[in-house]
Amino acid sequence: GNSVTQMEGPVTLSEEAFLTINCTYTATGYPSLFWYVQYPGEGLQLLLKATKADDKGSNKGFEATYRKETTSFHLEKGSVQVSDSAVYFCALGGLNTGTASKLTFGTGTRLQVTL
Amino acid sequence: EAQVTQNPRYLITVTGKKLTVTCSQNMNHEYMSWYRQDPGLGLRQIYYSMNVEVTDKGDVPEGYKVSRKEKRNFPLILESPSPNQTSLYFCASGELGANTDTQYFGPGTRLTVL
Numbered sequence: 001g002n003s004v005t006q007m008e009g010p011v012t013l014s015e016e017a018f019l020t021i022n023c024t025y026t027a028t029g030y031p032s033l034f035w036y037v038q039y040p041g042e043g044l045q046l047l048l049k050a051t052k053a054d055d056k057g058s059n060k061g062f063e064a065t066y067r068k069e070t071t072s073f074h075l076e077k078g079s080v081q082v083s084d085s086a087v088y089f090c091a092l093g094g095l096n097t098g099t100a101s102k103l104t105f106g107t108g109t110r111l112q113v114t115l
Numbered sequence: 116e117a118q119v120t121q122n123p124r125y126l127i128t129v130t131g132k133k134l135t136v137t138c139s140q141n142m143n144h145e146y147m148s149w150y151r152q153d154p155g156l157g158l159r160q161i162y163y164s165m166n167v168e169v170t171d172k173g174d175v176p177e178g179y180k181v182s183r184k185e186k187r188n189f190p191l192i193l194e195s196p197s198p199n200q201t202s203l204y205f206c207a208s209g210e211l212g213a214n215t216d217t218q219y220f221g222p223g224t225r226l227t228v229l
Contacts, residue, residue, distance in 0.1 A: 004157075034217075043119075043205055043220040044158075089157065102148065102173060103218060105157040 002027045006090045006106035013080055013113050021075040021109045023064075023090035031092040033057075033066050033073040034103065038087040047075075047088070080113045087111070117142045119221035121206050127227045128196055136191045136224050138206030146209045147189040148173070148218065149181065151202040158205065164189055196228045 007022045025033065032051045036044040048057030053068035062077045073090060090106040119140045128134055140147065148163040150173075160173030164183040178200055180192040189208075193200060203225050209218040 036220075043222045044207075045220070046217060049217065102160045102163060103158075105150075105159075107155055107157040 002031065002092055002104045004090050004092055004104055004106035006088075006109055008107070009087075009110040011109060011111045013111070015082055015113055015115055016079045017113075019075070019077040019080045019084075019111065021088055021090075021111070023073045023075065023106060025071050025073065025090075025092050027071075027092055030068075033064070034091040034093065035062070035064055035073070035075050036089040036091060036105075038089065038108070040086070044089065080111070082113045082115060085111055085113045117219070119206055119208055119219055121204075121221040121224050123224060124222060125225050127229065129229050130197055131195050134193050134196060134226075136193075136204060136206075136226070138189045138191065138221060139187050140189075140206075140208040140219070141187065142208060142210075142219065143186065144208035144210055144219075145186070146218075147183065148207045148209075149179070149189070149191050150205045150207065151175065152205060152223075153202050161191070161204075196226075198228045200226065201228045202226060 003026045005024050034049045035047040037047045038044050048059040050057040050066035056065045064073050064075045087108045087110045089108045091103045122137045145166045149161040150158040152158045159175045161179050162181040164170045167183055167186050170181050203223050205223050206221040207218040
């Protein structure tokens with residue numbers, strides 16, 4: 001079955017530091033890959049996505065590249081801000097066959113950015 | 116504003132007292148789903164629905180019921196809540212078709228069962 005493994009947190013960084021949150025997956029077929037972000041007290045928001053190998057998703061300075069050869073989708077940001085403090089979830093979706101499929105989530109990585 | 120709403124946002128109840136958490140979306144999405152979030156486990160799917168009157172079990176359906184009588188609403192029903200259902204619950208919706216895997220989440224309902 002499908003599964004997602006992401007690095008355990010919390011990750012604590014100083015403002016303007018470089019961020020990497022690792023995510024690897026196991027899936028049959030060719031899933032879509034996602035990063036969702038959960039700010040304190042809020043629901044999950046889609047941060048970025050990639051639907052096929054070598055695609056790069058990007059949003060708000062965050063990037064992740066769909067690497068089929070290493071089954072990875074690591075999240076990166078060149079310079080984090082205090083406002084980026086949140087929990088980040090890596091997720092994969094099933095085959096896009098025209099029917100909806102559930103998202104399989106990682107356990108989440110808490111990021112704390114300090115001044 | 117396009118959104119998924121849930122009510123209540125917080126609920127404390129006692130074992131065995133039936134409760135319903137409502138979920139509504141205004142994006143005309145066919146697909147709706149319920150997840151629970153627990154520490155160290157991420158989000159796990161409870162039930163999902165691909166259209167009106169069509170519902171299916173997710174990974175952890177035991178102890179829950181759902182209904183989909185209207186496209187916009189997808190209530191989660193706990194007929195006899197137990198303490199192991201204490202959790203943070205999220206409703207989500209999405210389109211069927213080219214963007215089937217992009218889901219939009221509600222703000223969450225924190226449930227405590229005593």
